[in-house]
Amino acid sequence: MTDSRPVLTMTGISKSFPGVRALHDVNFRLFPGEVHALMGENGAGKSTLIKVLTGVYDTDEGAITLDGEPVSFSGPMQATAAGVSTVFQEVNLCTNLSVAENIFIGREPRLLGAVRWGEVRRRARALLARLDLDLDVSAPLGSYSLAIQQMVAIARAIDIKARVLILDEPTSSLDASEVAQLFRIMRQLRDEGIAILFVTHFLDQVYEIADRITVLRNGGLVGEYLTTELPQLSLVEKMIGKELDVLEGIEEHSRRDLAALEEGTPLVAVSNFGRAGAVEPFSLTIHAGEVVGLAGLLGSGRTEVARLLFGADRADGGQVAVDGEASSLRTPAQAIDHGVGFCSENRRAEGIVADLSVRENMILAMQAARGWLRPIPRRRQDELVDKYVKALNIRPADPEVPVRNLSGGNQQKVLLARWLITEPRLLILDEPTRGIDIGAKTEIQKLVTQLSDGGMAVLFISAELEEVLRLSHKVAVMRDRQMVAQLANDESLDADRIMQTIASGSHREEADA
């Protein structure tokens, strides 16, 4: 591989946004027939590098060559035409159009200017068959799952005689078997000589599929390495730029005595709480200072539980007690009154207001709780915002930068800060660490621990069992929209046992809780 010429090189790339230096003098190269992982924490500059490469952004400085020829793409269309195709992190297709049209729009086979729909469908079926996908190509794309939509996006990308395929975090919303299917397709394409640039946060995936790794940190290049010559630990160290001892100490926390925590009146207790079509009725108690983990597969009803507890969806029935007194959680406003905060998993659509600054985003919930007639004095705002920018290590540490200029992980921290400022008594965190890098992840985990030590109750939802185990005092397991078990996090509980519970749906363990 190394003796062939790189198909793509990027040299001395720099790019700044108002208030943010996103890339500084970065070099990158890509060889035919390799999977090259681009690694770095959130805000390291991965997405910016890809957008510069595909012409979404102009470069401030630097040169790009394709097959030795200097190129400068004016946008994704031109990049695609030159053989550089991108599948972005969020599926960027049109769900209102059919599967076939999504693959071919912009380059449909035509006869005298008229789109040949029969030919479009036939070719779409052939292309999907090559990827082992059996779909109704006439159905609207929106009728398929995100995972399938991702595959369709890849089908679209490779149809254009792509020589360079860029996959920007394609796996963040896929389950294990879907990831396996994706990797099979990636290997097949690699063996056909396509150069694949792969961005992910999952280290295991990098070691499973990548031949070479380039690491970025804070907009700068750390280095390029062969995967076989870079142990996982050194990779992490290179990404975060420090030794990885931060996880220590967290482990001990969750093994505290659950019984002691559960002595007093529960902060929130619900029973027979459910919503038809979303989640079966369940009962759950959460005490002050307790971290309750919610484990289960994607789609098992975890988010639905969170939305019910926050009043975002209305429960069909059941009882709610807050501080031992009968109450209700029928609207988010009521929940907020009771001191419940909710960080949604869907930060882009449901949380962050991209055009507002970091400061404005952070004070939103507090301002709402005070009522709009009582503005928070600017000095108090600055105090609070400064405190949380420091505490959560938000980068860039400038409260006046629009949130959209921040990376995903930093946006997540801003969202978290928004709720922390209101000093909730129960904080619901739905996948707070998904799609963010290991450094930010660790910081958020540490924070959860600190918060619960300070008496805050936390409902922690995550697909990563290790994380749930590390943080929770008690783990509630979801399966097929039912809460099938509540397990005390004692010596006997490990990831295997949770997996078994998810797999078998056993009710036996309920006594534990």
Place this chain on the structure above:
Amino acid sequence: MTTGTLTAGRTRFRLPRKQIPVLATLALLLVMYGIGVSQYTAFSNVQVIFNVFIDNGFLLVVAVGMTFVILTGGIDLSVGSVVAMTAMVSAALLQDGMPAALVLVIALLIGPTLGLLMGCVIHFFEIQPFIVTLAGMFFARGMCTFISGASIPITDGFWTSMSQERIGDPRGNFVSISVLIAFVVVVIAAYTLAYTRLGRNVYAIGGNPQSALLMGLPVGRTRIAVYTISGLCSAIGGILLSFYTLSGAPLIAVGMELDVIAAVVIGGTVLTGGAGYVFGTVLGVLVLGVIQTLITFDGSLNSWWTKIVIGGLLFAFILLQRLIGIRYK
């Protein structure tokens, strides 16, 4: 809500969801026609239907242009004023003795030019279509009164022949030339939306403009094109209106943009863009036309009842779209 559908291969309720609004409009139209026929014996006369087309041909053409704009998720408030301006310019130029052919060319250029300008402002300055076309609306309406404060009659031979020509069957039923022109516009528009890249890009942009951009589609060009098309359709509509009234009046077609938007929405095109058909727009215009006809036949009802019924229907259809949208998204 977001995680419920991630399982591979599982599909949600498929299809004709997209066609439901159009089917609902069709059903509504048939019911209204049935009511008319059962109440008034003369209603079953074919000429009643033809008259709906004759009276609303210009509205139909303008609504077709609006369909393009709304499919991209935009809006064009300038159409009524552009219709009036086109008729005024034609009437004024004809009065000055300019040949009819040249007048037609000039009149047909004004609308698209204004549309092109508005499209460029919307795209390049990233300004809401609502406000840009509102400005266009005031501008065009102002131009009407600038040309003349009073109505200008048209006496040109070509115009009067277009106005009076009847194309009919042996039994005496007929349509005007305007109806044929409107029909041609509808067919071309339906073909463009279904079979050309421009048309498909319109749907893609309405579905998700960000995605359309990243898929490499010419978003800017398409967006500018739909406002130009809407301007052209308004210009054609203006000519048809001047055929129909044989005059140009500064205050004609005031508020027409709202009727047009109502027709498009009742025809099943979603206001947020990405779903809808020209055929639906035809049905939407017919619904408005049949309501007017029913109220005319009744004779005792105030013509404002038309507005009240349209208001009610608009509500119903927007609710229907919302209900479908909630499950479809």
